[in-house]
Amino acid sequence: MSTQANHPTLLIPGPVEFDDEVLQSMAHYSESHVGPSFVTVFGEALSMLRELLITSDPTSQPFVVSGSGTLGWDFVAANLVERGDDVLVLHSGYFGDSFADCFQTYGVNATQLKAPIGSRPQLPEIERMLREKKYAAITITHVDTSTGVLSDVKAVSELVRKVSPDTLMIVDGVCSVGCEEIRFDEWNLDVVLTASQKAIGVPAGLCILMVSGRAIDRFNGRKTPPSSYFASFKNWLPKFRAQVQPYSKAHGSHYAVMQNYEAKKASYFATPSPQLIRALHTSLGQILSVPLEERFAIHKETSQKIKRAITGLGLKQLAERPENQANGMTAIYLPEGVKAPELLPNLLKKGIVFAGGLHKEITTKYIRFGHMGVSVTDPTRRDIDKAIEALKASLAEVGHQQQQEKQ
Amino acid sequence: MSTQANHPTLLIPGPVEFDDEVLQSMAHYSESHVGPSFVTVFGEALSMLRELLITSDPTSQPFVVSGSGTLGWDFVAANLVERGDDVLVLHSGYFGDSFADCFQTYGVNATQLKAPIGSRPQLPEIERMLREKKYAAITITHVDTSTGVLSDVKAVSELVRKVSPDTLMIVDGVCSVGCEEIRFDEWNLDVVLTASQKAIGVPAGLCILMVSGRAIDRFNGRKTPPSSYFASFKNWLPKFRAQVQPYSKAHGSHYAVMQNYEAKKASYFATPSPQLIRALHTSLGQILSVPLEERFAIHKETSQKIKRAITGLGLKQLAERPENQANGMTAIYLPEGVKAPELLPNLLKKGIVFAGGLHKEITTKYIRFGHMGVSVTDPTRRDIDKAIEALKASLAEVGHQQQQEKQ
Known part of the structure; x- marks a missing residue:
């Protein structure tokens, strides 16, 4: 080409090198963001994200929103924790500091557990922290792009479930989804957030999240309203489901009522990017063919x-x-x-x-x-x-x- | 093609129909978001936005961020007004309600002045409202995409400057920038926000704003910190300037110190989309050739x-x-x-x-x-x-x- x-x-x-077919999808002719061809592609892309993150739990909810990976932090901070909550940020490089800064912006107290450059917080320290205080969430940078340090998401999640089962397990997977093993259900994760331009193999511009049913329950039980508009689950969730469920492959009956009820309504909150989502569809199709x-x-x-x-x-x-x-x-x-x-x-x-x-x-x-x-x-x-x-x-x-x- | x-x-x-050359730019090979070729393109695109919005005031600041037009509302609500402030939302369709909802999310009191379907609020009513209460900002949907109603931005802005000169003049130009006349300096505007997929002629995925020096001063004088992370001027402004100023065409000396001071630092807050911004560069070049x-x-x-x-x-x-x-x-x-x-x-x-x-x-x-x-x-x-x-x-x-x- x-x-x-x-x-x-x-x-x-x-960003990484992209496949020719993915780049060709970026040049797809213009189409309506609510038209049936595009909605089918969008729905299939969401279903493929479930496969990529190895989750078959029908309560898991994928999100794909125009933005960069950083916006995923706002989604977490604005929806899953509340002003005054404590979160524990495991720091293995630059991105721990930034995620903590994001929480502070939303009035959430972020305590960082820092490791020396090139290292990662160790399980005994994490356990000690979790026993000292009640944390609404713990965040872990799966791969910190500034240091190349890999964290042990599975082991940390096991520890959290044992020591502090109500703490939501948030994984920053910007530099890991698509190249590092992640088993959303088996590892009992609550959020994996990522972006398109790394191992998912799609140009930058998409913020991608997988959110557990437990996390969505936490959102639904908030005492205060979410403190962002664009990044509020409130604005994306019901319409989002209505838009995509009829077209996705197989989710059991969990959403059937909502499907039937809402499927005939036009679904709109903010305009998605058909070209980027077509490119995502192409790349996920390639990834999942192996x-x-x-x-x-x-x-x-x-x-x-x-x-x-x-x-x-x-x-x-x-x-x-x-x-x-x-x-x-x-x-x-x-x-x-x-x-x-x-x-x-x-x-x-x-x-x-x-x-x-x-x-x-x-x-x-x-x-x-x-x-x-x-x-x-x-x-x-x-x-x-x-x-x-x-x-x-x-x-x-x-x-x-x-x-x-x-x- | x-x-x-x-x-x-x-x-x-x-979204509208896109030119072939713009779509071809969407398929541009992958390049570094901080590499010199892309940064030049990004800088030139920002300069061209100044031309498109007819502003030569060096204190005006363009922003281009991955997101949809809706994110532009968060930029306004999180940065230019504060919790407890009053804003007046001129309502000529669906998007007035939504912008008001966005303000409420940020704790800002939005008063809507509603017109019947197909109409727009009239100047005498607007004047009466402005005289009754002190509004930190007034918003106007230039063209409401739900009704096709055009507002008279110039006349409203003149009124605001006369009656309530400290009120920031915020224009939702999602369905107007690129096809309706807008004169940022001459009309004394503070924000024009838009998105890529309408008259700018670029696939969806970019949130675009032009912000006046007066609005940035307002931001700098905030009593409370901005209440979003991704959409905080704090995170985009100084680094953003450092990134783009050396490459943009002509801005006088206003930013020279910052240029010299910051130009050698790597500029990074959140990864922009090289493909979308290349497409923006192509389209703006075409638009401004006439x-x-x-x-x-x-x-x-x-x-x-x-x-x-x-x-x-x-x-x-x-x-x-x-x-x-x-x-x-x-x-x-x-x-x-x-x-x-x-x-x-x-x-x-x-x-x-x-x-x-x-x-x-x-x-x-x-x-x-x-x-x-x-x-x-x-x-x-x-x-x-x-x-x-x-x-x-x-x-x-x-x-x-x-x-x-x-x-």
């Missing part, structure tokens, strides 16, 4: 190959311990004396785009290599091999120049 | 032609008085006995998509015909003529069937 020809390979931790286990496995294998190569180059990762290492990205410390602003342009000359650092304390000291989506699942692209070769060559060149300067 | 071939012509009041006066004129001429044809068919508009009639859409009462749910499918068979009613009290009694963007500016498409012919034929067929049924 002409739009794809001769462009630098984008290997940052989102067993999810295979998808998780190839991301893990590729990640390990990358990490071995990094180690082979004498480089260290921010996430030192293997169990802390994300499978869809790698945050790499640069050698002493090499700064990201000199290395990245050199890589670009070789056709590879990596990202600079995002963690305030060490911004220029590391780079980030995203390995999610088609760059990983389509080996004919050779994106990963080319990136490793380019990194090796660029480091040699930068190192060489420095030696010359020292002479 | 294959994606455009053989599709029904979409003539609803948004003098805006010509663009407004052709929308007006086409609208008058449509309205004459409607009248010729013996049909009435919701907006009866010519000065109340929008130039980018027409809301049409159906003949006695004809319901929208029977007429619209008949039109679709002829390749034309119109919208049903949105105003709760009369939903099935009227239809809406959108005439914005390329369907109007590119006469070779013949979209408008085909639509008028189809409407005439469908009405005859539906009427004919009814007569047969009566026999």
Whole structure:
């Protein structure tokens, strides 16, 4: 496709490279946001999200709204907790601070449990915190995009259910949904929020959430009204269900009454983006055409190959311990004396785009290599091999120049 | 282009038909949201928004954020007014109610001044309201998409400046920016909010605002912090400026210090959508390649032609008085006995998509015909003529069937 020809390979931790068919869906002709063709596509995309997150519980509710992943935090803070509530934010990088800031904006007290750079809060500390105070919710960044640290969502959720069963389990899956294993029902999660432009493989612009029936019950039992308009479940929920249920595949009888009752009404709250949602439909169809286990496995294998190569180059990762290492990205410390602003342009000359650092304390000291989506699942692209070769060559060149300067 | 071939012509009041080149921009290859090529495009798009809204005041600030037009209301309610403030909402259809609801969500007292269906609040009533109470802001729906009623933004703004100069003048331009005359500086406006999928000619997914320096001063003088996270100016403003100013065309020296100070920092709050913003850049380039006066004129001429044809068919508009009639859409009462749910499918068979009613009290009694963007500016498409012919034929067929049924 002409739009794809001769462009630098984008290997940052989102946006990622997109499949041609997905990009073609972005150019779909204009159609009504309430017309039957689009509503069918939207409904199917929502059903596919249930499959992607491995939930068959009919009380789970997917949301797809125009916005970025950040808007997902507003959805959580405005609907599932109330002013004066306490939440526990597990911090494994930049995004813990930001999520906490979002809660504070809504008058919710966010207590952060912080780990050193490259690490994640440990279970005994989390247990101690949960026993000290009643938290309405706990949040966990599944993969922190600033550090490449992977959290153990399953273990934390088990702990929460054991120690503080009423605490809602909120997963920021922006950099994990689509490349890291997530089992919404089995792991007993309440929210997984994400965005389109990472392992889901769709251009940025969609905020995506899966919300449990327990979380929706919590919302319905609020003492105060939700404190956002665009991000209020109140505005999206009943109409949203009416709009999509008749077209989604199989949800049992839970919504049948609402279906019959509301299906003939026009459904409108805010205009969705038909092009972005068509692209989501295309990408989810591609993702689900292969067993999810295979998808998780190839991301893990590729990640390990990358990490071995990094180690082979004498480089260290921010996430030192293997169990802390994300499978869809790698945050790499640069050698002493090499700064990201000199290395990245050199890589670009070789056709590879990596990202600079995002963690305030060490911004220029590391780079980030995203390995999610088609760059990983389509080996004919050779994106990963080319990136490793380019990194090796660029480091040699930068190192060489420095030696010359020292002479 | 294959994606455009053989599709029904979409003539609803948004989304509208899109130009091929704009759709092709939607399929642009993936690129970094902080890389120089994209940042240049983003910066230029922001500068072009200044041109579109006819503002050269360097204190005006454009915003483009992933979201729908509705999110623009949250931006206003969360940043420019505070809990307990009074706002006056001029109501000319569905969207007045919704904007008022948004304010209430943020604890702001919204008083609506309602006009009968098809009409708009009159200047003497507005003046009386403004003299009775101090309003922090007044909102006006430039074109209400549910009724096709056009408001007189210029006259209302003059009145506000005369009677209550501290009241911020907020224009909901979702169904007007790009097809109705708006002069941000000359008319002394404080906010114009809009979305991408109407007369701006870009697929849905972008929330767009122009905010005056006076409004930003108001924000900076808040007594309480803004009450949204995603929609907080606090999060978008300084970094936003840093990101875009070095690349925009000409803003005088107002931001120079901030430019120099912040230009070297990576700019990130929430990931924008490179594809949507590329499409915005393409469309704004096309729009601004012709003098805006010509663009407004052709929308007006086409609208008058449509309205004459409607009248010729013996049909009435919701907006009866010519000065109340929008130039980018027409809301049409159906003949006695004809319901929208029977007429619209008949039109679709002829390749034309119109919208049903949105105003709760009369939903099935009227239809809406959108005439914005390329369907109007590119006469070779013949979209408008085909639509008028189809409407005439469908009405005859539906009427004919009814007569047969009566026999």
